[in-house]
Amino acid sequence: MARRLPRRDVVIVGLGWTGAILAHELTDAGYDVVAIERGPWRDTATDFNVGYMPDELRYAIRQDLFLKPAQETFTFRNNTTQTALPIREFGSFLPGNGVGGAGVHWNGHTWRFFPSDFNLKSHLDQRYGPGFVHKDLQVQDWGFTYDEIESAYDRFEYLAGISGKAGVLKGQVQTGGNPFEGPRARDYPLPPMKMTLAPTMFAQAAQGIGLHPFPTPSANLSGAYVNPLGIAMGECTYCGFCERFGCSNYSKSSAQTTILPLLMRKSNFEARTLCEVTRVNMHPTGKHATGVTYVDVNGEEFEQPADLVLLCAYGLHNVRLMLLSKIGQSYDPNTGEGTVGRNYCYQTNSGVQLFFDDKIFNPFIAAGSLGQTVDDYNGDAFDHTGKDFVGGAGINCIPTNGRPISFRPVPPGTPRWGSAWKKATKDNYLRAFGFSSQGSSYAIRGNYLDLDPTYKDRFGNPLMRMTFDFPDNDIRMSNWVTDRMQEIAKALNPRQAVVSRRTKPYNIVPYQSTHNTGGAIVGADPKTSPLNRYLQSWDVHNVFAIGASAFPQNAGKNPTGTVGALAYWAADAIIQKYMRNPGPLVQA
Amino acid sequence: MTHDAAPPVSVTRRRFLASTAAIAVLASAGGRAHAASLSGILPWQPYSATPPTPVVPGGWTFFTPAEARAVEAIVDRLIPADDVSVGGKDAGCAVFIDRQLSGSYGSAQNLYMQPPFANGTPSQGFQSPLSPTGRYRQGLAGLDAYCKANFAGKSFDGLSPAEQDDLLKKMEANGIKFESGDAKSLFELLLQNTMEGFFADPIYGGNKDMVSWRMIGFPGARYDYRDHIDKHNQPYPLPPVSIMGNSTWVRR
Incomplete structure (x- = not known):
């Protein structure tokens, strides 16, 4: 029997980026907030300690900071004709765990999606005519526009001290920035990072063939910064231990480095760690939630009543909690009915590796988002007339690290062991670099999330089942962009260029991207989205689900910038609209 | 602490x-x-x-003496001693694997190991009910039985380097069957763990004296490259350091 605790105004599930932002905004507005986090408390000095953080085996290979599959995993299959099996060991994507969430171990690429990404269906219909978007694609509008969330993007960028160069400032294209981005009200808070050799060469080659390279917007700080909350961060030292690591240097933006030092001092905020929410509790009418139930690390069960429930876990876990709690109807790919689990999307990537004889790249001098990007072939930045696909990809030269258990480039045909392997490894380690495409991922009917009929977590609750393969549209897109990447590779004039194209089937083993999106998407129609434009459940008005789970489809960009913007967008709606008059913010 | x-x-x-x-x-x-x-x-x-606990060399915590002899011979073929570096055995790769198998990695403590187990498609990933310790124990028994049956009663470490290489190539190519365990999956596990040991921080028992880092030019656990960020196309001048420091910092 769960022990019932005193009620709070707001209960937040998960204390990562979105949980910390929402908690900060709501406590500032005077509400009493408790955040429940299933992982441990984590902070820089103790948990990302400079004395032992540069440890590839522990953090990158054994995945010390991530969610352990023993705690919760997913089942997976490529399509509905297969039986889903559990992901016993995480590979393709790596969900976070603990305070700070996946925002602890991210690389720091901080993008705004294009304006056309938000009204995607209407935009494509208008530009190319109805019928151009293939009927199999469930491309949808978000229910709000880029202009409506521009200020939310700005707040996240200034919270996090993003280093970059504006491309379009108040409508004016700026030299050296991304000319394809949506208009921004002001420049980034910090200038771009210093460039290493590889992205410098990449940018020169891309520019030489008429493209528009620019410094990747980065949450690895190019200089010292004090954010609007008064929290100070330091200059990045280019150690090359970003992705899969916490930053020891207070140089990578995270909840730890931008919010928690202030949030934790507030008397109307409480964090409970090592406590796992197992369901949102519903009033018998099914119209509103009464709070959450959680189990602490010793197995004791608690009920935390609250007036407002904010799901701020990793996107996939938001979807699972909605399914387990029966908030909204589970999506059925056969009938197309139900909305929770609909439009699960991912990322469609490819790569090129280049080998040189006469260059020293020092790959270990790096940062998670130190690099250059070309957006000429991303989203709908280019004309798709006559093409057999929609969408696109950013082309990124961002050599993040030279950590040698994983990073040991050798030319194809090299044996995997023995003296010949060793010589090739020694000869090429300093003399190779790569660049990659990060492609959009558009929804199709058969890609979705639901509860698995067989496999359970350690509490006996069903695991979530992921059914996914790359849509043919996205494969065609990726192949076309990869052809363009070969043009850049040729301009770089390497000894050898090795192309890795994206192919089906999607494989859960090799790491690809922790950009799992959709499943609890926003939209204008309750028949095709479980959330309205404010990330509020259409069915249960006092539940909001904030995260990349809200993306109707994924763009060719990293999600965190947009996730941060969604957190501010939802916070404003909750404080300015919902709290004054609790109920549906949009009439179905 | x-x-x-x-x-x-x-x-x-x-x-x-x-x-x-x-x-x-x-x-x-x-x-x-x-x-x-x-x-x-x-x-x-x-x-x-x-902080991590440094591995202390000497003795075996998981392998039997016979298993250890086989693994030492294998890591010395995967990473042979030559004019580029010492071999896998002297680099500590077998000790590394032994200590990893004695910890949470070996027992698959962090993995989802609940039944039912079924064979899936390759894209569904690893589905064995065996932890890494189980896979080593079964696989090495299978290797030993194979060697004894095919090489006049000898174990793997008794074969010539050429015979060892030939056998490892067959395992890699999935061209051989063991009575116990799967030859190909044992090979893949050994290759993965040997490379981990060779390139990981020496605190875990392999990469002795940062041999692999010196070989390729990786400076290790350094934390500040601001002095070199602008020096494009120039070799990095400083030697590697480990989490444990650098041998020159310690009085011998």
């Missing part, structure tokens, strides 16, 4: 009920985790960091 600063769980519980603004607790004492309620202050506690 153990300490008893964390209060008993009941204090934490009372905090939930009292709902006052003060710090209650911290997470781990002697490795045991407690749920925590944190409010009113940024929690911090001395000595709560968790």
Whole structure:
């Protein structure tokens, strides 16, 4: 029997980026907030300690900071004709765990999606005519526009001290920035990072063939910064231990480095760690939630009543909690009915590796988002007339690290062991670099999330089942962009260029991207989205689900910038609209 | 570094009920985790960091002496001694694997190991009910039986380097069957773990004297390259350091 605790105004599930932002905004507005986090408390000095953080085996290979599959995993299959099996060991994507969430171990690429990404269906219909978007694609509008969330993007960028160069400032294209981005009200808070050799060469080659390279917007700080909350961060030292690591240097933006030092001092905020929410509790009418139930690390069960429930876990876990709690109807790919689990999307990537004889790249001098990007072939930045696909990809030269258990480039045909392997490894380690495409991922009917009929977590609750393969549209897109990447590779004039194209089937083993999106998407129609434009459940008005789970489809960009913007967008709606008059913010 | 600063769980519980603004607790004492309620202050506690424990060479914690001889021979073929570097055995790769198998990696403690187990498609990934320790034990038994049956009663470490290489190539190519365990999957596990040991920080027992890092030019656990960021196309001048430091820092 769960022990019932005193009620709070707001209960937040998960204390990562979105949980910390929402908690900060709501406590500032005077509400009493408790955040429940299933992982441990984590902070820089103790948990990302400079004395032992540069440890590839522990953090990158054994995945010390991530969610352990023993705690919760997913089942997976490529399509509905297969039986889903559990992901016993995480590979393709790596969900976070603990305070700070996946925002602890991210690389720091901080993008705004294009304006056309938000009204995607209407935009494509208008530009190319109805019928151009293939009927199999469930491309949808978000229910709000880029202009409506521009200020939310700005707040996240200034919270996090993003280093970059504006491309379009108040409508004016700026030299050296991304000319394809949506208009921004002001420049980034910090200038771009210093460039290493590889992205410098990449940018020169891309520019030489008429493209528009620019410094990747980065949450690895190019200089010292004090954010609007008064929290100070330091200059990045280019150690090359970003992705899969916490930053020891207070140089990578995270909840730890931008919010928690202030949030934790507030008397109307409480964090409970090592406590796992197992369901949102519903009033018998099914119209509103009464709070959450959680189990602490010793197995004791608690009920935390609250007036407002904010799901701020990793996107996939938001979807699972909605399914387990029966908030909204589970999506059925056969009938197309139900909305929770609909439009699960991912990322469609490819790569090129280049080998040189006469260059020293020092790959270990790096940062998670130190690099250059070309957006000429991303989203709908280019004309798709006559093409057999929609969408696109950013082309990124961002050599993040030279950590040698994983990073040991050798030319194809090299044996995997023995003296010949060793010589090739020694000869090429300093003399190779790569660049990659990060492609959009558009929804199709058969890609979705639901509860698995067989496999359970350690509490006996069903695991979530992921059914996914790359849509043919996205494969065609990726192949076309990869052809363009070969043009850049040729301009770089390497000894050898090795192309890795994206192919089906999607494989859960090799790491690809922790950009799992959709499943609890926003939209204008309750028949095709479980959330309205404010990330509020259409069915249960006092539940909001904030995260990349809200993306109707994924763009060719990293999600965190947009996730941060969604957190501010939802916070404003909750404080300015919902709290004054609790109920549906949009009439179905 | 153990300490008893964390209060008993009941204090934490009372905090939930009292709902006052003060710090209650911290997470781990002697490795045991407690749920925590944190409010009113940024929690911090001395000595709560968790540095790795250095591997001490000598003896075997998981392998039997016969298994250890086979694994030492194998890592010395995967990474042979030559004019580029010492071999896998002298680099400590077998010790590394032994110690990894004795820890949470070996027991698959962090993986989802609940039944039912079924063979899936390759894209569904690893589905064996065996932990890495089980895969080594079964696989090495299979290898030993194979060698004894095909090489006049000899074990793997008794074969010539050419015979060893030939056998490893057959395992890699999935061209051989063991009575116990799967030859190809044993090979893949050995290759993965050997490379981990060769390139990981020496604190884990392999990469002795940072041999692999010197070989390729990786400076190791350095934390500040601001002096070199602008020096494009120039070799990095400093030698590697480990989490444990550098041998030149220690009086011999």
